[in-house]
Amino acid sequence: MTHPLRVAVIGAGVAGLAAARSLRREGLDVVVFEKSNHLGGTWSYDPRTDSDPVGLDPNREVVHTSLYRSLRTNLPRQLMGFLDYPFPNRNNGDPRTFPGHEEVLWFLNRFSDEFGLRGLTRFGSEVVRVELVSEKSDSWVVESRRNRDSVLTREVFGAVVVCTGHFTQPRLPTIPGIEKWPGYQIHSHNYRVPEPFQGQIVVVIGFASSAFDISREIAKVAKEVHIATRSPDVKVMKLANHDNMWQHKMVKCVSEDRLVAFDDGSSVYADVLFYCTGYKYHFPFLETNGIVTIEDNRVGPLYKHVFPPALAPWLSFIGIPEKEVIFQMTELQCKWVARVLSGKVLLPTEKEMMAYVEEYYQQMEKDGFPKHMTHYLHFKEIGYCNWLAAKAGLPPIEHWRDEMYLESIKPVLLGLQDNYRDQWDDAHWKAIIKDASLPQNVN
Numbered sequence: 505m506t507h508p509l510r511v512a513v514i515g516a517g518v519a520g521l522a523a524a525r526s527l528r529r530e531g532l533d534v535v536v537f538e539k540s541n542h543l544g545g546t547w548s549y550d551p552r553t554d555s556d557p558v559g560l561d562p563n564r565e566v567v568h569t570s571l572y573r574s575l576r577t578n579l580p581r582q583l584m585g586f587l588d589y590p591f592p593n594r595n596n597g598d599p600r601t602f603p604g605h606e607e608v609l610w611f612l613n614r615f616s617d618e619f620g621l622r623g624l625t626r627f628g629s630e631v632v633r634v635e636l637v638s639e640k641s642d643s644w645v646v647e648s649r650r651n652r653d654s655v656l657t658r659e660v661f662g663a664v665v666v667c668t669g670h671f672t673q674p675r676l677p678t679i680p681g682i683e684k685w686p687g688y689q690i691h692s693h694n695y696r697v698p699e700p701f702q703g704q705i706v707v708v709i710g711f712a713s714s715a716f717d718i719s720r721e722i723a724k725v726a727k728e729v730h731i732a733t734r735s736p737d738v739k740v741m742k743l744a745n746h747d748n749m750w751q752h753k754m755v756k757c758v759s760e761d762r763l764v765a766f767d768d769g770s771s772v773y774a775d776v777l778f779y780c781t782g783y784k785y786h787f788p789f790l791e792t793n794g795i796v797t798i799e800d801n802r803v804g805p806l807y808k809h810v811f812p813p814a815l816a817p818w819l820s821f822i823g824i825p826e827k828e829v830i831f832q833m834t835e836l837q838c839k840w841v842a843r844v845l846s847g848k849v850l851l852p853t854e855k856e857m858m859a860y861v862e863e864y865y866q867q868m869e870k871d872g873f874p875k876h877m878t879h880y881l882h883f884k885e886i887g888y889c890n891w892l893a894a895k896a897g898l899p900p901i902e903h904w905r906d907e908m909y910l911e912s913i914k915p916v917l918l919g920l921q922d923n924y925r926d927q928w929d930d931a932h933w934k935a936i937i938k939d940a941s942l943p944q945n946v947n
Contacts, residue, residue, distance in 0.1 A: 508531055508533045509533065510533040511532050511534050512631075513527070513667055514536075514667055515539075515666070516545065516616075517544060517668075518545060518831060519667035519822040519834050519837075519838070520536055520538070521616055522834050524536050524625075525838070526838040526839050527665070531846065536626065537626055537630075539630040539631075541628050544613070545669050546669050547605055550567050550569050550571075551696055554694050557688075557691065558676060558690060559674035560676075566672065572697070575604065575605045576605070577605075578912070581601055581602070584603075589618070594610055601925070602925035602926075628651065630649055631648045632648065632789055633791060636793075642662070642818045643661065644661050644818065645658055645659070645660055663817065664819050665820050673784040673786040675801065677755075677781055681758045687774055689776070690777075690778055691781070692714050693783070698722040703725070704726050705774045705775050706728070707755065708729060708732070709754075709755060710731075710779065711735055715731065732766060734754045755767075761773070762774060764777070785798050795812060795815060796812045796815070796819075800874075800876045801876040801878070807860060808888075809837075811841075814854055817845055825881050825885075828885045828889075829889070839892075908933060908936075
């Protein structure tokens with residue numbers, strides 16, 4: 505009698521829970537390692553923050569989540585569920601189409617209980633090292649500990665699926681003069697509430713959703729908020745409907761008298777530099793003898809952002825791509841990985857996978873995308889998910905999901921509007937979804 509493949513899943517957030525369900529459905533023996541005492545990953549709010557507010561100190565106390573207290577989803581709840589397990593309204597919960605983070609955590613707990621995933625999870629178990637048993641082996645040694653002072657436990661697994669997320673390690677810009685600038689610096693990873701910025705002059709660097717939301721929230725208590733962005737289309741101006749908010753081009757330099765100068769020629773004496781500048785991929789526990797590297801935020805080489813060709817299929821990464829429908833994409837990646845590990849789907853050869861990766865890198869360079877955008881899907885999210893769906897043995901993604909996703913990212917692409925989430929046309933989309941569910945006439 506052959507024993508099922510034993511698979512270690514690292515992390516019990518969205519990716520880890522989806523992976524555990526898919527792997528177990530394929531009859532595999534699954535163990536989920538979760539460092540904290542609860543599931544949910546970054547969706548589990550924690551009022552605590554890192555001991556270093558910008559994340560430069562390698563010895564700092566790290567808090568995993570980057571949620572701030574008022575955070576709401578960037579996508580409507582119809583896209584925040586799994587394809588076969590939608591995100592419902594909770595009794596007496598937040599009924600909004602773009603709900604607060606508490607609802608997402610409730611949904612993940614509900615999902616976990618529905619599919620018995622909690623019983624597969626070792627809470628309070630931190631993975632400190634993952635490496636091949638030997639150079640000639642396909643098996644992996646996973647070292648973990650129950651708390652910082654405990655003895656390490658060593659176990660052997662046939663495969664490892666990395667599901668640790670990428671919203672914990674701050675990514676910072678290079679700013680001339682920053683080493684002498686005396687003001688307070690913070691990365692959005694360590695933002696929770698606006699009150700500490702009462703009466704302050706704050707420069708927010710970044711122009712994605714977090715910068716938009718946080719800048720407007722702290723503007724309610726700050727003296728002034730200045731938003732700096734690299735966007736080439738930015739108009740230098742005072743923002744409409746705001747008495748104390750200005751928009752600038754990127755920060756050019758800072759000086760020891762608290763001056764912050766912008767590329768547009770303007771400047772301001774600021775109290776706070778607030779970085780909404782994204783995150784770095786970080787897998788400190790993983791040892792692959794240089795096979796998998798992180799260079800300028802490129803994790804590679806990875807075939808289809810999931811499998812390192814030289815270590816496939818026994819090592820995989822879930823949730824690496826950015827700017828996508830995270831639940832949908834994660835679920836499909838997990839189904840693909842599970843079918844590969846169960847032997848139902850074959851990967852291309854190592855040589856073929858490497859050729860694909862090299863071609864992908866060359867196309868990126870040709871299109872003018874820098875290396876750090878390797879895992880941005882560059883408006884190819886829909887095609888990528890349909891490719892994954894085919895590998896998972898599923899039909900193409902429903903057209904209404906594609907339309908809804910494109911509509912929901914328009915505010916980000918065209919310049920966000922205040923309260924854009926609450927201006928969503930629920931009736932319109934409910935009608936489209938209802939129509940899509942009706943049997944189609946075939947002539």
